Amino acid sequence: MGISHPLLLEIIFHVGNAIALIAYLFRDQIHLRVVVIVSMILQSSYYVLISAGGPLWDPLSWKILTIVVNVVMIALLFRDRLRFGIDDEVKPLFEAFGVLSPGQFRRLLACAERRGGAMPLTERGVRPTSLFHVLSGAAEVNKDGRRLGVGAGSFIGEIAFLTGGPATADVRLQAGARVLQWDVGRLRALMRKEKAIDIALRGLLSHDLAVKTSHSALPEQAGLPNQGALSIS
Incomplete structure (x- = not known):
């Protein structure tokens, strides 16, 4: 099945290999793999x-x-960029991260549990086994006799999570409120496995803590300033 035009064969061979080199100039994984496929077709x-x-x-x-292999990887990359599984309840948290792909965020959600109703979240002086994010409703922070209502969008237990120390306040979820709850051990395992999630989560927790420190009388556990849900009772 040989071809009678050796010059054409040479062109196909060299163009195919040149395109393979060009592929490595692309930072986007989908673009890179599409170009690699074109190269492989010519070389084939x-x-x-x-x-x-x-x-x-x-x-x-x-x-x-x-x-x-590249066709399969392109399909997986497209799947990772689709937003299925990110419902309205968790969409604000996804948008707050900003840098995580939908697939990375789904993996972060996969190791969390959604819980609701009145229940204790942290106890002062005790190292928490969970990290919480308030999805809706409010939680009550109690420290040194002072009480503060914390609204949706806040993390609970982030200081203990970042430092490995005990909780700095007693926090209780109010009736009708909902939270995401991550087991600390499972979450740390995911962060070790996926560096992008590690960096993004630590960055968001640090930002959340900085905002609380600058806007609250209870800097360790206060809510975000733009939620309009903060009240001291």
């Missing part, structure tokens, strides 16, 4: 046409395998 054509005795199956098989 070369190994199909080069020999009059038929395709050169050894190199051709590897090119085909490379095409298949």
Whole structure:
């Protein structure tokens, strides 16, 4: 099945390899893999046409395998960028991260549990086993006899999570409120596995803490200033 135009074969071979080099100039993984597939198709054509005795199956098989792997990876990358599974309740948290892909955020959600109703969240002086994020309603912070209502968008237990120390206040979720609850051990395991989630979560927790420190009489556990849900009772 050889081709009678060796110059055309040379062009196919060199263009295919040149495109493979160009692929590495792309930072976007989908674009990179699409260009790699184009390169592999051209190189496969070369190994199909080069020999009059038929395709050169050894190199051709590897090119085909490379095409298949990249097609699968493109499908996974597209899936990672789709927003399915991010409902209205958790959408504000996803948008607050800003840097996480929908897939990364879904993996963060997968190790959390949604809980609601009146219940204690943290006890002062005791190291929490969970990190919380208030989705709706309010939680009551009690420290040194002072009480503060914390609204949606706030993290609870972030100081203990960041430092590994005990909770700095007693916090109780109010009736009708809902939170995301992460087991600390499971969450740390995910953060060790996925550096992007580690960096994004630590950054958001640090920002949340900085805002609380500058706007609250209870800096360790106060809510975000733009929620309009803060009240001292």
